[in-house]
Amino acid sequence: MTTLGESLTLPCGQILRNRTMKAALSEALGDRTHGPSTRLETLYGRWGSGGFGLLITGNVMVDRSQIAEPGNVVVDDDRDAEALTAWAKTAKNGGAEIWMQLNHPGRQSNPIASRGRPVAPSAIALKIPGMATPRELSTAEIDEIIDKFAETARVAESSGFGGVQIHAAHGYLVAQFLSPLSNQRTDEWGGDPERRRRFLIEIVRRIRSAVAPGFAVSVKLNSADFQRGGFSEDESREVVRALTEESVDLIEISGGSYESPAMMGKAQKQSTRDREAYFLEYAETVRAIAGDIPLAVTGGFRSRSAMVEALASGACDVIGLGRPTITIPDAATVLLESDRERLTVPTVEFGARKLLGKVADISMLDGALDLQWHTDQLHRMGDGSEPDPARPWWKTLGTIVRRNGFDALRPTKRAA
Incomplete structure (x- = not known):
């Protein structure tokens, strides 16, 4: 029976010392030029000594002209290599691995922080007040963005990060390509589920070709976007199936978008609330499909017993913790070394x-x-x-x- 303290060997050969993961939280602690500030080092020093097996950074933008919010770190070249190296080293000093989350906001680009008009698969506006209608990307621009993901991964590796996570959830650009609501293209990048997922698959392939075999490449994927006519669980399962043909080391299951924020625990069924984890039922449906790729489930976990049960059932291999790590930065140590049963999160x-x-x-x-x-x-x-x-x-x-x-x-x- 898998336990929280058990190590996990990933397909790339990297070993996580236990099954706890500090999930991505957007820190907004970049400096004025969108480089990593020393405040990020201090924050990750806390998490790095918190007993986790894996730390995932918050949104790191791959394009300096398209930013999700003020304070995001941008990595599109080597200009901040020294600060990135210090960030990674500080986080790893406590024994955890650290992976950089790679993201492009697409139509969720923040008008305060970004330069120019947002871009997206199709010129369809986000249904949130104040967001501009995006410009549809050309085929050449799509290829350039895929290259940007690969370049950011290369810089992350050279700076000491152990891996990257491609953000394909929560309504950002990769998720926009996956959804038939936001991707209404009819070319090679849209029109049916296979072509809609091509953007994600090409990003995975190009990153893998840019980094060493022992560097971890992972994906954060929506179980669904919880919108009528949108990205469904059936389509999500087919994305997981396609990822098994690529060199992927971990899939983190999430769900929703900022138009339908299921990742915040909104409108969950009572059975889901009872089990705590918002997306565990979906994870159970893809466990066999994912094969040898480990699954992480994030969202809703609060009690040790629920985490242990999720691991023991085989539904997931890693427990992702988000908000509990904000007020309990040593949450993994608390779970692994104390008799405390529950992580309390303020309302x-x-x-x-x-x-x-x-x-x-x-x-x-x-x-x-x-x-x-x-x-x-x-x-x-x-x-x-x-x-x-x-x-x-x-x-x-x-x-x-x-x-x-x-x-x-x-x-x-x-x-x-």
């Missing part, structure tokens, strides 16, 4: 709820507040302070307005 909501509910969608406001509250905690740790689980909601409201203006009071792209 953050607006005050004056009756008044606000008369003029705005209170659930939407709560979502924005909750995401920024957790980002504030990351910034505290980046500054060398301890997390503050008792931080009041009104302090975070001030942070939101100061950083992004009043327009930011809507669900934002904070969770990677």
Whole structure:
């Protein structure tokens, strides 16, 4: 029976010391030129000594002109090699592996942080207020973006990162290619499920050709995007099947987008809430399809017993932890070395709820507040302070307005 403390050997030969993974969380701690700041080193020093087997960074952009949010790190050449090396080394000092999450926002490009109009498979706007209609990518531009993913992976490897994770979930560019709602092309990059997944498959192939055999290449994939007519579980299973033909070392299962945020635990069935993990049932349906590729499931895990049961059942091989690691940066050590059964995550909501509910969608406001509250905690740790689980909601409201203006009071792209 697999346990949390058991090591895992990946297809590339890399060994994770245990089955806990700090999942990607967008830190927004890049410097003014989008390089990695020393605050990232401090933050990952905390997580690196937290007992995890694997750390996944937050969104690292592959294109300097297309950025998901202010503060994202961009890696499109070697200019920040020294700072990247320090980041990786600090994280690995505690014994964990660190992989860089590679991302392109596509139509989710942030208008404050990006230069120029967003790009996407098709000129279809995101159904979120304030987001511009993207420009459809040409075939030449698509090929250039695939090269950018490979170049960022090459730089990550040369800087000491042990692997990369391709972000193919949560409505970002790769997920946009996968979904028939956002990809309505009829050329070699769209028109049917096989052509829609070609973008992801080509990224995997080009990255693998740019890095050494022992460097890990992984994918974060939606089980579905939870939108009528969108990327379905059946299509997702076929993507997993296609990935078994490529040199992939881990598939992390997630789901949803910022139009339908299932990754935040919204509208989950009671049976799912009882089992804690939002996407475990889907993982069970692809376990046999994935073959020798290990599966990680992230989203909803809070108790040791649920994690142990998920591993013991064979549904997944790695337990991904996101929000619990923000206020409990040594969550893996807590699970592996103490008798504590549950990781408690604070619930953050607006005050004056009756008044606000008369003029705005209170659930939407709560979502924005909750995401920024957790980002504030990351910034505290980046500054060398301890997390503050008792931080009041009104302090975070001030942070939101100061950083992004009043327009930011809507669900934002904070969770990677």
